[in-house]
Amino acid sequence: MLHEMTLFTKxxxxxxxxQKTIELRLYDEKRQSIQIGDQIRFTHSEDASKSILxxxxxxxxFKDFTELYENLPxxxxxxxxxxxxxAHPDDMLTYYSKEKQAQYGVVGIELKLL
Incomplete structure (x- = not known):
């Protein structure tokens, strides 16, 4: 299955x-459908002509980014x-509130460039 996501420049x-092989996201309904072996196309948020597979x-x-930060490299x-x-788990509050983390949990998606 192919999933679509956007990423900021950095x-x-x-x-x-x-350099980055684990993408951090909220484990919401969209991310819960991701399975090992699936593909993700990341599109640059400011230039839709740029994408990586x-x-x-x-x-x-994990239940939240605190737990994730304690367990992943x-x-x-x-x-x-x-x-x-x-690095601090609160860095992720820019993207996901503590309430959303408590509601859905979080996921580290380990990736291999294609």
Missing amino acids: PYASIASG CEVVQLYV LLKCGYTADDVDN
Whole structure:
């Protein structure tokens, strides 16, 4: 199955370069339909002509980003050696409220570039 998602510039570049291999999302209805072996086409949020195709190789489901941050390698989740020491689960509040995290849980989607 093919899923469509958009990414802002920095995470798009990180996935395209192969540096980021785990995409973090709310585990809402849309993400609950994703299975290992599915493909995800990520489109650049500011330039729809740019897209990258990935295969889902693993799914990591957690109750919230605090639990996820304690269990996944953050260097694979988009952080760099320069900023990983300051990584904090609250960084994800920019995208997903604590209420939404409590409602749905969260997922780390491990990817392989195609």
